[in-house]
Amino acid sequence: MIGGMCTIASAYRLRAVLAFVAFGLACSSSAPVQPPAESARAFLKDANETLLRLGIESNQAGWVQQTFITLDTEAINARASEAYMTAATGFAKRATQFDGVELTPDERRQLTLLKNFLTMAAPADPKEAAELAQLAASLDGIYGRGKYCPGGESGDACLDVEEITEILARDRNPARLLEVWDGWHSIAPPMKKGYARFVELSNKGARELGFADTGAMWRSKYDMPADAFAKELDRLWGQLRPLYLSLHTYVRARLRQRYGEAVPADGPIPAHLLGNIWAQDWSNVYPDVAPPGGTRAVDLTPVLRARRITPVEMTRYGERFFTSLGFEPLPATFWERSLFVKPRDREVVCHASAWNINQVDDLRFKMCIDQTAEDFTVIHHELGHDFYSRAYSGLPPVLRDSANDGFHEAIGDTIALSVTPEYLVKVGLIPQAPDSSGDIGLLLRTALERLAFLPFGLVVDAWRWQVFDGTVTPETYNKAWWDLRERYQGVRPAAPRGEEFFDPGAKYHVPANTPYTRYFLAAVLQFQFHRALTQAAGCTTPLHRCSIYGSAEAGRRLKAALEMGASKPWPDTLEALTGQRQMDASAMADYYAPLKVWLDQQNQGQKAGW
Numbered sequence: 308m309i310g311g312m313c314t315i316a317s318a319y320r321l322r323a324v325l326a327f328v329a330f331g332l333a334c335s336s337s338a339p340v341q342p343p344a345e346s347a348r349a350f351l352k353d354a355n356e357t358l359l360r361l362g363i364e365s366n367q368a369g370w371v372q373q374t375f376i377t378l379d380t381e382a383i384n385a386r387a388s389e390a391y392m393t394a395a396t397g398f399a400k401r402a403t404q405f406d407g408v409e410l411t412p413d414e415r416r417q418l419t420l421l422k423n424f425l426t427m428a429a430p431a432d433p434k435e436a437a438e439l440a441q442l443a444a445s446l447d448g449i450y451g452r453g454k455y456c457p458g459g460e461s462g463d464a465c466l467d468v469e470e471i472t473e474i475l476a477r478d479r480n481p482a483r484l485l486e487v488w489d490g491w492h493s494i495a496p497p498m499k500k501g502y503a504r505f506v507e508l509s510n511k512g513a514r515e516l517g518f519a520d521t522g523a524m525w526r527s528k529y530d531m532p533a534d535a536f537a538k539e540l541d542r543l544w545g546q547l548r549p550l551y552l553s554l555h556t557y558v559r560a561r562l563r564q565r566y567g568e569a570v571p572a573d574g575p576i577p578a579h580l581l582g583n584i585w586a587q588d589w590s591n592v593y594p595d596v597a598p599p600g601g602t603r604a605v606d607l608t609p610v611l612r613a614r615r616i617t618p619v620e621m622t623r624y625g626e627r628f629f630t631s632l633g634f635e636p637l638p639a640t641f642w643e644r645s646l647f648v649k650p651r652d653r654e655v656v657c658h659a660s661a662w663n664i665n666q667v668d669d670l671r672f673k674m675c676i677d678q679t680a681e682d683f684t685v686i687h688h689e690l691g692h693d694f695y696s697r698a699y700s701g702l703p704p705v706l707r708d709s710a711n712d713g714f715h716e717a718i719g720d721t722i723a724l725s726v727t728p729e730y731l732v733k734v735g736l737i738p739q740a741p742d743s744s745g746d747i748g749l750l751l752r753t754a755l756e757r758l759a760f761l762p763f764g765l766v767v768d769a770w771r772w773q774v775f776d777g778t779v780t781p782e783t784y785n786k787a788w789w790d791l792r793e794r795y796q797g798v799r800p801a802a803p804r805g806e807e808f809f810d811p812g813a814k815y816h817v818p819a820n821t822p823y824t825r826y827f828l829a830a831v832l833q834f835q836f837h838r839a840l841t842q843a844a845g846c847t848t849p850l851h852r853c854s855i856y857g858s859a860e861a862g863r864r865l866k867a868a869l870e871m872g873a874s875k876p877w878p879d880t881l882e883a884l885t886g887q888r889q890m891d892a893s894a895m896a897d898y899y900a901p902l903k904v905w906l907d908q909q910n911q912g913q914k915a916g917w
């Protein structure tokens with residue numbers, strides 16, 4: 308899910324985190340001379356063994372820290388993560404030594420993945436490497452400590468990101484919304500100078516590894532030339548833009564009814580009125596835009612409560628979803644070692660996550676489950692991560708990852724898309740599925756989350772790629788940011804934002820240097836997976852009412868794709884799952900087709916776009 312609803316913790320998690328450890332290209336000059344292929348194989352053996360060992364240690368430390376937060380467990384976890392990152396950074400740099408060596412395709416694939424591991428490359432100059440590490444930590448720290456203190460007050464009067472998120476979600480006083488929106492963005496200007504220097508140094512490191520710049524290094528992870536990948540994203544967005552325009556036009560008109568002239572009839576929507584700091588998820592404005600007459604939908608929550616279905620039993624439903632597809636049941640240790648409810652005796656990270664501690668079959672699950680329909684769905688999503696990581700566990704450790712970084716979340720979400728009313732009937736939770744009269748409301752609600760997210764999912768890296776390649780310089784950081792946000796999202800700040808601001812820095816992934824395109828890919832891919840699997844399952848109802856539950860054929864396809872892990876370029880895995888080698892956003896358009904018809908009826912007489 309977007310914004311970190313849940314995460315898979317394993318090599319996958321570690322690969323996603325910031326790499327800021329300097330590591331030179333030192334080779335021992337006294338080592339015996341080996342034929343190049345032999346030394347490449349010895350290198351791969353060392354990389355696989357070392358990364359598996361350090362990955363397991365890091366998982367163990369991470370699990371203990373998240374299920375028992377203390378100063379000590381945090382320190383232990385930080386040390387274990389750092390050891391893993393240091394080793395992985397070293398292997399990434401050394402992997403380039405074998406560029407011209409003739410090897411098997413499987414060995415070549417492992418070297419490619421090792422080389423593409425970094426999200427930040429330190430320059431070889433130790434002083435510059437240290438400066439880069441310091442800048443990365445400092446930017447992350449400024450964000451982490453970021454608070455808005457109204458009227459220059461301090462202490463308890465200050466609002467952190469969670470409190471501001473909550474106000475933007477619930478409050479409807481436009482002056483208050485603007486105040487806290489401005490307030491949160493005030494944390495970022497102190498980052499600007501450091502960020503510009505960070506860009507210089509990380510580009511230098513990337514160039515030393517043979518990439519044009521840091522953005523090109525990120526795009527190299529996708530098994531196609533960097534420019535071709537950027538074009539692919541534009542093509543996918545083109546498939547969805549008409550649907551987005553329909554949603555945008557409809558929401559703008561409804562918000563205009565609530566806020567009046569502050570919302571233009573035919574221009575961009577003010578960014579602070581969409582229920583979210585970054586206008587990346589509009590679910591919170593659902594009450595303002597819901598179809599008249601509301602929605603009639605299944606409410607699973609009272610059923611779970613009335614039938615006293617415990618968190619563990621809810622998870623058993625999730626497990627049976629996968630066994631119905633032909634997957635092996637979860638190991639006994641999953642039930643012994645997982646965390647299902649919030650403990651009363653200690654602090655834990657309740658944020659749901661899935662783990663594979665030994666990267667083979669020590670699967671776990673950490674979630675403070677409430678007896679709600681939402682958590683019932685999240686359980687299915689999280690188990691998707693666990694079944695994925697077990698499916699690829701037979702591969703060499705370096706290849707135990709998803710096909711590309713969009714796939715892991717997309718698989719979890721694909722499973723969640725199959726939690727339909729028909730599925731709930733089949734497993735005996737509700738007696739019958741409701742008719743389709745409430746479907747528009749349900750589709751609108753999820754479109755406000757998933758569809759509204761897409762353009763923002765493109766903007767964050769579109770901006771950074773231009774920054775890294777020098778098209779955008781510090782003199783135009785903020786202008787470029789808002790140009791992109793207006794062009795893709797159709798949102799605008801309430802008042803002009805000059806270069807004294809650094810609004811990109813108010814989004815976590817920018818100071819944390821975490822690539823963002825994966826969230827866009829996951830949002831698009833999950834519908835493509837869902838459409839293909841429901842076709843394999845022989846489903847004939849509209850896509851949003853299809854579940855793959857119980858389909859051996861859908862299960863066979865899914866399993867074949869999951870077992871491939873990162874061993875092949877992602878188009879191969881995509882083909883195994885969907886029969887297509889290209890990403891295809893038309894599946895998402897198909898899924899929301901009934902909503903689009905309805906939105907276009909509501910939008911009659913309105914000018915679309917901005």
Ligand SMILES: [Zn+2]
Nearest residue numbers: 308313314719
């Ligand atoms: Zn997830």
